Amino acid sequence: MGELSISMSAENKDKFTPYLIGDYLLTQPMTSNKSGFSKWGFCTRGGKEYFIKEFLNPVYPLESIKLEPDVRHRKMDQCIEWFNQKKRIYFSIAASQAGNLVPPLELFRNESHFYLVTDKVSETPMDTHELSSIDMDNKFILMKVLANSFTKLADNHVVHADLKLDNLMIKQTNGCFFTIKVIDFDASYLEDSAPVGEEIQGDFVYLAPETFLAMIEEPAVLSPKVDVFAMGIVFHQLLCGELPGFDSEYDYVYEAVLNDAEIKISENIPEEFRTLIAEMLRKEPADRYSMRQVLSALNGIEATKRARQAAEAVHASPAPRAEHGGRWISTDDFD
Amino acid sequence: MWICTKCETFNEETSLVCCVCGNRRENTDAKCDTTVLESNFKSSMEDADQNSSKKQEYARIKKPDRETYKIKAGQDSADIPKELRPDTPVVQEKPPVEEKQNVPEQKPQVQNEDISLMPEPQPFSDKYDNPFGHSKKPEEIPAAPLPAQPQNVPAAASQNKTNLLPLLIVGGVAAAVLIAFLIIMLLDM
Numbered sequence: 354m355g356e357l358s359i360s361m362s363a364e365n366k367d368k369f370t371p372y373l374i375g376d377y378l379l380t381q382p383m384t385s386n387k388s389g390f391s392k393w394g395f396c397t398r399g400g401k402e403y404f405i406k407e408f409l410n411p412v413y414p415l416e417s418i419k420l421e422p423d424v425r426h427r428k429m430d431q432c433i434e435w436f437n438q439k440k441r442i443y444f445s446i447a448a449s450q451a452g453n454l455v456p457p458l459e460l461f462r463n464e465s466h467f468y469l470v471t472d473k474v475s476e477t478p479m480d481t482h483e484l485s486s487i488d489m490d491n492k493f494i495l496m497k498v499l500a501n502s503f504t505k506l507a508d509n510h511v512v513h514a515d516l517k518l519d520n521l522m523i524k525q526t527n528g529c530f531f532t533i534k535v536i537d538f539d540a541s542y543l544e545d546s547a548p549v550g551e552e553i554q555g556d557f558v559y560l561a562p563e564t565f566l567a568m569i570e571e572p573a574v575l576s577p578k579v580d581v582f583a584m585g586i587v588f589h590q591l592l593c594g595e596l597p598g599f600d601s602e603y604d605y606v607y608e609a610v611l612n613d614a615e616i617k618i619s620e621n622i623p624e625e626f627r628t629l630i631a632e633m634l635r636k637e638p639a640d641r642y643s644m645r646q647v648l649s650a651l652n653g654i655e656a657t658k659r660a661r662q663a664a665e666a667v668h669a670s671p672a673p674r675a676e677h678g679g680r681w682i683s684t685d686d687f688d
Numbered sequence: 689m690w691i692c693t694k695c696e697t698f699n700e701e702t703s704l705v706c707c708v709c710g711n712r713r714e715n716t717d718a719k720c721d722t723t724v725l726e727s728n729f730k731s732s733m734e735d736a737d738q739n740s741s742k743k744q745e746y747a748r749i750k751k752p753d754r755e756t757y758k759i760k761a762g763q764d765s766a767d768i769p770k771e772l773r774p775d776t777p778v779v780q781e782k783p784p785v786e787e788k789q790n791v792p793e794q795k796p797q798v799q800n801e802d803i804s805l806m807p808e809p810q811p812f813s814d815k816y817d818n819p820f821g822h823s824k825k826p827e828e829i830p831a832a833p834l835p836a837q838p839q840n841v842p843a844a845a846s847q848n849k850t851n852l853l854p855l856l857i858v859g860g861v862a863a864a865v866l867i868a869f870l871i872i873m874l875l876d877m
Contacts, residue, residue, distance in 0.1 A: 375736030433733070440731045447729040452691060452698040460731040468736075494709045498695050501708050527693040530709075655710075 374463045377405055377470065387519070389554065391539065395473060402473040403458070406539075411435050413465045436460070436467065442511065442541050443469075449505040453498050455522075455536045474534050476522040481594040483523060491531045492591055493655070495523075498533050499584060500648040507577035507644040510544040514575075516583035517559045518590060547575035558596070559583035560607045562636055578638040581647060582607075585633030592626055593619040597634065610636045625654045690719055 369382050376398055383394035383405075393406045414420055414428040443457040450456050459470040477483075487495070499521070506513060513520075515537055522534040540554035548554075553568050561582035566573035586606060589597045598617030599609035609616060616634055618627045629650050635641040642650065689698050690713060692706035699706055704713050 436731070436733050443729055443731065450698070452696045457729055459729070461736045462733050463736040494695055497708045498697065501697060524696070526696060530694045532695045532697075 375461055404471045404473045406469045408467045415465050445509045445511045446538055449509045451502050451505040453502045455534050474522045476524040478519045485594050495533050497651050500651055502535055503580055504644045504648050512577050513541050513580050515540040515555055516580050517556050544576050557605050559586050562607045562611045563638055565607050577644055578641050581633050585630045588630055593621045
């Protein structure tokens with residue numbers, strides 16, 4: 354009944370007739386907004402809402418379509434290879450779930466197209482305006498959530514490859530706390546089967562230097578350190594609302610890094626984080642921090658702050674320290 | 689495993705504080721099982737359009753259930769679709785006829801229909817009984833006259849033919865003009 358009422362209202366509103374894709378009822382027309390090689394929309398199954406994505410490529414050769422046998426076999430082989438590759442990545446992502454990834458739930462074929470279903474995330478992507486309203490405590494938690502989620506991905510040799518603010522959904526949780534949900538694993542790959550040349554997807558703003566080299570088919574090794582570079586830029590935006598600075602002759606951070614130009618990390622960012630971001634934006638992947646090192650560095654910053662707080666508390670008053678209930682860092686600490 | 693209510697991170701069952709935000713575990717924290725999450729991911733290359741359980745469900749709803757058509761005392765079986773009548777024997781599909789090669793063509797033999805597979809004649813319904821005890825047989829019921837076909841309306845096929853005629857004339861004239869033009873051209877040369 355619930356599905357029927359949804360479908361009726363959608364039909365009346367937008368003159369769109371809901372239809373079934375496998376077991377999922379598409380309740381709104383799909384859109385290709387902000388998606389390169391796919392269309393997406395929302396659907397329902399069993400009264401629950403889901404996000405659904407239709408891949409525009411590859412297209413499965415149906416029996417009803419007349420094709421030369423060799424063309425049919427070639428297309429079929431492409432589909433099987435693509436499907437098995439996606440399946441392998443999606444299993445690894447599902448295995449990396451640490452609570453804040455929005456992993457794929459189902460990959461299936463319906464007639465000639467392939468579809469991916471994930472949970473519907475009702476939250477919105479982060480923007481710099483929203484970020485400015487979040488206090489330092491919460492920003493630090495967001496950074497740790499990100500580092501923790503991506504450490505799990507890196508442990509399973511998964512490269513997200515499209516880490517950016519648009520793919521980070523900010524969610525208000527218990528009371529006034531915030532967390533992040535990581536979405537969009539379309540560009541993802543496994544370390545042992547990294548794409549080359551034109552197969553590589555990603556956003557130039559967050560692109561790692563080695564990804565660009567791989568794009569132009571120069572020798573480069575793509576690993577989870579690609580995500581570390583992007584996360585360095587995200588951390589910079591998170592902490593001061595801006596991208597890292599570089600000479601105006603460059604358009605993107607990776608260009609400046611590849612040409613050994615200076616990357617200016619904002620003075621408004623506390624020193625500990627500036628050091629961390631600098632380590633994350635190193636040109637050579639071998640010199641750059643790993644995701645686990647990023648998480649350790651964040652834990653180190655936290656431990657230092659706690660120790661400083663404890664020392665200050667002892668110095669200020671000999672009385673036993675009151676339980677802080679998890680509030681281990683404050684905005685003032687970074688001033 | 690338990691989920692932190694503050695940052696929604698999964699934590700080990702043994703830990704008392706969240707490994708990410710340091711939030712203390714509460715009794716109300718939801719439990720989670722990562723092995724379930726891992727196995728939650730499904731994938732299939734089979735055409736979901738064919739296998740859609742929803743479509744099958746809709747088809748089942750459309751097709752009336754035999755149970756709903758059980759004849760109650762005094763109910764008329766004529767209202768029930770023939771194939772769903774409880775007394776109707778199930779007609780088994782005949783096995784596919786194997787194609788014979790290099791066999792001279794034979795006239796098809798007329799085979800007797802298996803009488804046991806024929807539906808049993810339905811008992812005469814009470815529907816035709818009148819309160820005076822006089823029973824009307826179906827043959828006695830006058831057949832409803834067929835609706836008269838309007839005579840002024842031309843048949844669709846003939847209308848198509850009349851539509852083609854002007855096209856043929858125009859085409860013929862055009863062809864004749866073209867041939868004449870070609871002849872003139874040849875003569876000029």
